[in-house]
Amino acid sequence: MIVTTAGALRFTDFSVWYGARQALHTVTIAIEPGIALALIGPSGCGKSTLLRACNRMTELVPGTRHTGTVHLDDGEIHAREVDVRALRQRVGMVFQQSNPLPRSIFENVAYGPRLNGVPDGSELTDRVTEALRRAAIWDEVADRLDDPALALSGGQQQRLCIARALANDPEVLLLDEPASALDPGATQRIEELLYDLRGSVTIVIVTHNLQQAARVSDRTAFLYDGRLVEVGETSALFTRPREAQTEAFITGRFG
Amino acid sequence: MSSIVSPTVLGAPSGRRERRVPGGHELANASRTAQRRQRTDRLATLLIWSGAALALLPLALIIGLLLVRGSAALSVAFFTELPDLSLPSGGGIANAIAGSALLVGIASLMGLPIGIAAGLHLATHPHTRLSRISRYLSDVLNGVPSIVIGVFAWEVFVRPVGHFSAWAGGLALAVLLVPLVARTTETVVSLVPVELTEAALALGFPRWRTSLQVVLRTALPGIVTGALVAVARIAGETAPLLFTAFGNAFWSMSPDEPIAALPLTIYAYAGSPYEGWQTLAWGGALVLLLLVAGLSVVARLATRRQLSRVGAGR
Numbered sequence: 001m002i003v004t005t006a007g008a009l010r011f012t013d014f015s016v017w018y019g020a021r022q023a024l025h026t027v028t029i030a031i032e033p034g035i036a037l038a039l040i041g042p043s044g045c046g047k048s049t050l051l052r053a054c055n056r057m058t059e060l061v062p063g064t065r066h067t068g069t070v071h072l073d074d075g076e077i078h079a080r081e082v083d084v085r086a087l088r089q090r091v092g093m094v095f096q097q098s099n100p101l102p103r104s105i106f107e108n109v110a111y112g113p114r115l116n117g118v119p120d121g122s123e124l125t126d127r128v129t130e131a132l133r134r135a136a137i138w139d140e141v142a143d144r145l146d147d148p149a150l151a152l153s154g155g156q157q158q159r160l161c162i163a164r165a166l167a168n169d170p171e172v173l174l175l176d177e178p179a180s181a182l183d184p185g186a187t188q189r190i191e192e193l194l195y196d197l198r199g200s201v202t203i204v205i206v207t208h209n210l211q212q213a214a215r216v217s218d219r220t221a222f223l224y225d226g227r228l229v230e231v232g233e234t235s236a237l238f239t240r241p242r243e244a245q246t247e248a249f250i251t252g253r254f255g
Numbered sequence: 256m257s258s259i260v261s262p263t264v265l266g267a268p269s270g271r272r273e274r275r276v277p278g279g280h281e282l283a284n285a286s287r288t289a290q291r292r293q294r295t296d297r298l299a300t301l302l303i304w305s306g307a308a309l310a311l312l313p314l315a316l317i318i319g320l321l322l323v324r325g326s327a328a329l330s331v332a333f334f335t336e337l338p339d340l341s342l343p344s345g346g347g348i349a350n351a352i353a354g355s356a357l358l359v360g361i362a363s364l365m366g367l368p369i370g371i372a373a374g375l376h377l378a379t380h381p382h383t384r385l386s387r388i389s390r391y392l393s394d395v396l397n398g399v400p401s402i403v404i405g406v407f408a409w410e411v412f413v414r415p416v417g418h419f420s421a422w423a424g425g426l427a428l429a430v431l432l433v434p435l436v437a438r439t440t441e442t443v444v445s446l447v448p449v450e451l452t453e454a455a456l457a458l459g460f461p462r463w464r465t466s467l468q469v470v471l472r473t474a475l476p477g478i479v480t481g482a483l484v485a486v487a488r489i490a491g492e493t494a495p496l497l498f499t500a501f502g503n504a505f506w507s508m509s510p511d512e513p514i515a516a517l518p519l520t521i522y523a524y525a526g527s528p529y530e531g532w533q534t535l536a537w538g539g540a541l542v543l544l545l546l547v548a549g550l551s552v553v554a555r556l557a558t559r560r561q562l563s564r565v566g567a568g569r
């Protein structure tokens with residue numbers, strides 16, 4: 001397993017407001033490079049907000065503001081000199097609903113490299129191929145790269161979206177309930193693929209499925225009502241939670 | 256329920272039981288209700304059908320009349336010659352057809368880019384003060400009678416230069432076109448799922464490229480449809496041309512001079528006492544109808560392509 005040294009995320013006293021409504025309360029958490037972190041917690045507790053803060057997608061909602069800092073490796077991501085587009089290429093994102101652009105399979109994956117100035121040709125083809133391989137979808141699409149991406153099944157579309165994010169060669173990969181709209185078979189493929197990616201890219205995954213969190217993550221963070229309640233080794237958190245709220249959640253007594 | 260069961264339980268005579276079990280008056284009641292509902296249903300269907308037929312009747316009559324009276328005017332000369340009072344046929348309306356094309360061309364070149372850009376802005380920045388004001392103004396403009404636009408165009412485009420011209424006519428039509436196109440563009444662009452925009456932004460797309468490459472491209476067939484429908488609409492406008500393009504009995508392709516136009520020709524010749532010119536008016540009306548219908552068909556085809564594209568594989 002290749003262990004990357006880039007892609008460390010550190011939130012310090014980080015709070016987010018949507019208008020007057022506070023969604024995150026002074027969250028402090030360090031995510032080591034190359035690990036897979038699962039974010040769990042009841043609906044509305046701020047998982048997506050924390051995830052989207054990693055690549056500044058929260059800013060797209062008008063009226064949001066934040067306090068505190070987020071460091072990617074050694075840089076503060078909100079610093080004035082930070083180019084948010086470059087940040088989003090270093091911190092890739094996969095959404096709950098697969099969202100390929102209405103173009104061909106190849107075009108979808110080629111977007112990122114093209115944006116970085118990779119010209120059409122063998123280098124671009126190589127980048128696309130490698131990304132599709134890493135996302136474990138190459139075998140299914142190799143002979144129909146020019147077909148519309150929307151003609152793929154839901155599970156294939158979602159892996160295509162992962163490939164699209166990987167084509168930017170990101171240090172961090174964010175996933176917001178990536179398998180919640182998929183059947184068990186497609187879910188398993190995604191989980192296997194995430195398992196294989198471990199070590200080469202930092203993964204932050206939001207999930208409502210605790211078994212899934214246990215299967216794909218090294219560490220798990222439990223959020224409740226916008227606050228980070230507990231974070232620790234996944235196996236430890238699920239077997240010996242330190243906080244009563246965590247225990248209540250993982251034993252299904254609420255949320 | 257109980258009344259169906261009780262006779263059996265009480266051991267009532269079989270003759271009575273037969274009257275009161277499922278075939279009894281309750282079911283008869285039920286079937287009467289069903290019959291009544293069926294009748295109401297048929298009546299309602301009939302009403303709706305006749306309503307639709309009534310609404311379509313004038314349309315069918317107009318088209319029928321235009322086809323009958325208009326086709327009598329159609330000939331090669333009709334499309335190639337100028338109006339000529341000395342001929343029994345009245346000559347042709349080549350100048351009006353060409354003039355309309357020029358006017359609509361000018362209006363499209365000016366109005367479509369502005370309208371589409373405005374619509375794109377409205378859809379991507381829906382809540383800014385500028386958007387709110389321009390949306391309101393567009394709606395007001397769309398409701399203003401076109402003769403008012405004509406008067407406005409005369410004041411702004413004709414009076415300062417001192418003469419009628421194709422420029423003025425085209426600009427008047429453009430003034431009509433912009434708000435129409437802006438609103439339809441806004442509608443179709445805001446139908447582009449926000450997930451697509453987020454996908455592009457999360458990949459590191461700059462905002463402007465997201466707008467152009469993702470939003471605009473996805474919405475393009477819808478925008479084209481809206482534009483075509485709007486162009487078809489302004490192609491038939493008469494009032495804004497009355498004191499701008501003014502009309503011209505002779506051949507002119509100069510944008511700086513008064514110019515003939517189909518709606519103006521129809522307006523002028525339909526009311527003339529000469530039968531030949533009246534026939535020309537019918538022919539002109541038919542050509543206008545075919546033009547508008549043709550644009551609508553193209554627009555429909557474009558829409559269908561968009562639907563099949565979005566629907567593919569989902």
Ligand SMILES: Nc1ncnc2c1ncn2[C@@H]1O[C@H](COP(=O)(O)OP(=O)(O)OP(=O)(O)O)[C@@H](O)[C@H]1O
Pocket residue numbers: 018021022023041042043044045046047048049050061
């Ligand atoms: N765009 C928004 N505008 C206003 N409030 C928002 C917005 N997005 C989220 N919120 C609020 O912020 C809080 C956290 O939302 P968030 O989406 O992060 O929760 P979540 O943990 O991802 O929930 P879920 O499991 O349902 O996806 C919620 O109370 C929510 O109502």
Ligand SMILES: [Mg+2]
Pocket residue numbers: 047048049176206
């Ligand atoms: Mg969420």
